[in-house]
Amino acid sequence: MASCRSIENSQFFAISLDQFVMPNLDSDKNQRLSRNLYEEIRTWIADGTYGVGAALPSTRALAAERSLSRGTVSLVYEQLAADGFIETRPGSASRVSSGIGAPCVDTQVHREKANHEAHGMPSCRLSAIGRRIAAMDTQEPDATLSGEIDFVYGPLSGNDFPTLLWQKALRAVECQRIPRLEYEDPRGNLELRLALQAHLSQTRGMRCTAEQIMIVNGSQQALDLCARLLVNPGESVVVENPGYRMAHNAFEAYGAKLLCVDVDSHGLCTDQLDQLGPARMAYVTPTHQFPLGAFLPIARRHALLAWAAARQVWVVEDDYDSEYRYSVRPEATLQSLDTSGCVIHVGTFSKTLSPQLRLGYMVLPPTLVEVFTAAKRVTDRHAATGVQRALARLLGDGSYDRHVRRMRRFQHARQRTLVDALVSSFGPRVKIEGYSSGLHLVAWFSEISAQDESALLRTAREFGVRVYSVRPLYYPKANLKLCSQSLGLVMGYGLLGCDAIESGVRRLASAIDQIRGRIF
Ligand SMILES: Cc1ncc(COP(=O)(O)O)c(C=O)c1O
Numbered sequence: 266m267a268s269c270r271s272i273e274n275s276q277f278f279a280i281s282l283d284q285f286v287m288p289n290l291d292s293d294k295n296q297r298l299s300r301n302l303y304e305e306i307r308t309w310i311a312d313g314t315y316g317v318g319a320a321l322p323s324t325r326a327l328a329a330e331r332s333l334s335r336g337t338v339s340l341v342y343e344q345l346a347a348d349g350f351i352e353t354r355p356g357s358a359s360r361v362s363s364g365i366g367a368p369c370v371d372t373q374v375h376r377e378k379a380n381h382e383a384h385g386m387p388s389c390r391l392s393a394i395g396r397r398i399a400a401m402d403t404q405e406p407d408a409t410l411s412g413e414i415d416f417v418y419g420p421l422s423g424n425d426f427p428t429l430l431w432q433k434a435l436r437a438v439e440c441q442r443i444p445r446l447e448y449e450d451p452r453g454n455l456e457l458r459l460a461l462q463a464h465l466s467q468t469r470g471m472r473c474t475a476e477q478i479m480i481v482n483g484s485q486q487a488l489d490l491c492a493r494l495l496v497n498p499g500e501s502v503v504v505e506n507p508g509y510r511m512a513h514n515a516f517e518a519y520g521a522k523l524l525c526v527d528v529d530s531h532g533l534c535t536d537q538l539d540q541l542g543p544a545r546m547a548y549v550t551p552t553h554q555f556p557l558g559a560f561l562p563i564a565r566r567h568a569l570l571a572w573a574a575a576r577q578v579w580v581v582e583d584d585y586d587s588e589y590r591y592s593v594r595p596e597a598t599l600q601s602l603d604t605s606g607c608v609i610h611v612g613t614f615s616k617t618l619s620p621q622l623r624l625g626y627m628v629l630p631p632t633l634v635e636v637f638t639a640a641k642r643v644t645d646r647h648a649a650t651g652v653q654r655a656l657a658r659l660l661g662d663g664s665y666d667r668h669v670r671r672m673r674r675f676q677h678a679r680q681r682t683l684v685d686a687l688v689s690s691f692g693p694r695v696k697i698e699g700y701s702s703g704l705h706l707v708a709w710f711s712e713i714s715a716q717d718e719s720a721l722l723r724t725a726r727e728f729g730v731r732v733y734s735v736r737p738l739y740y741p742k743a744n745l746k747l748c749s750q751s752l753g754l755v756m757g758y759g760l761l762g763c764d765a766i767e768s769g770v771r772r773l774a775s776a777i778d779q780i781r782g783r784i785f
Contacts, residue, residue, distance in 0.1 A: 558699010
């Protein structure tokens, strides 16, 4: 209690974000990032992640982790010291001040209060979920400049969308007269669910009924429903680290605690599961670990399922890009291997058609069908019917499968071009991971340390190429303690033609040469 009071009585929450202005910052973005860092460290001190006397990472390591300049991090530390949270001494690590206490129940609420009030929103007008979401960093990368070659992961090229097929399917659907315009089954259009049932059986060997399938507005809605229906605030969800931050955000929004499990070259380290505390749910990407790209071997799949069955943990299997397998054999999904009814399989059309359609699906264990159906009805009744019926036609007449086969050829050509270009520009100086499937790979550059990350990303932009570090995909609290030696880039190729990929890698090589020239 005394320690709670010490936090309350300190200036901890007295400073509004508007008052916190970092001098000498060269851009608004930098200023926002340093404010976020200041806030984040304050929270970690308050919630006990860094207890009294704990050493913070060096400014150099943290600057590298955060893509900030070392000077900016030093200014954040100076501000924290001036506000009494940490003690800095030349030549030794900065440590949490002895006057600052351990966890206080209202810490988060106070932090968010300061945050919202600084933006003119009294925090009392938001729910706890609203406050958590408002405190998250959910921003997408800012717009690409013209002429820039962008290795962003996520978007697809508009040229790859099957416009004519889609228009034809939509027109055919619109021409059908529907006598009663009524709400549909919350699980979605039955025609589509039947077509999907056949498709999943044929392409993934999955056995399920159309009753178990629910059409959702993208995988994100599936994750949101799982978080709301299966996990209470304060309970834990096991996640891969690094992992899909949009999933982490969905779980944390509802007050879940994340239990991070490491990922190695075979995916989730299932040998760490037994050491974890109790969990309600696990979220995994076993077919193509996001972002590192491993395929989870069958023995680990069985280990995960046995652990989940023994502890009554739900397992969410995110099968987001399994259509793009280039050099690996088809594998059994967790849903197919599950004998205890704990797996919720989630898929999406964001990678084969367009993320703008917002079409995804869940294959639910029979015991969850009723509650998820009711929740979907309460949330948004059901996904829009027209696009579902158009998609059902494409699945039913085989044109979706033909489109996917064509896309797989295109994406494979892009993947080979990128791998070849990286190998020819960097040779043994690059290690490429996770390229046997999907729409991105991870390239590790041994001669560039993670500490030079921000300089490299900036220099690459000066050379007209946009690249993204793998670092933000590590869970931040774990990340701060992580001191990876070489720089890793997540390189998406779904948006780029082969010429652009080659030219982008040449530009990246020039940027890396320039950085090396500065280092050596
Ligand atoms: C791991 C992962 N899951 C799912 C998705 C797709 O999400 P949605 O279906 O909501 O578009 C993505 C998109 O990038 C992803 O990276």
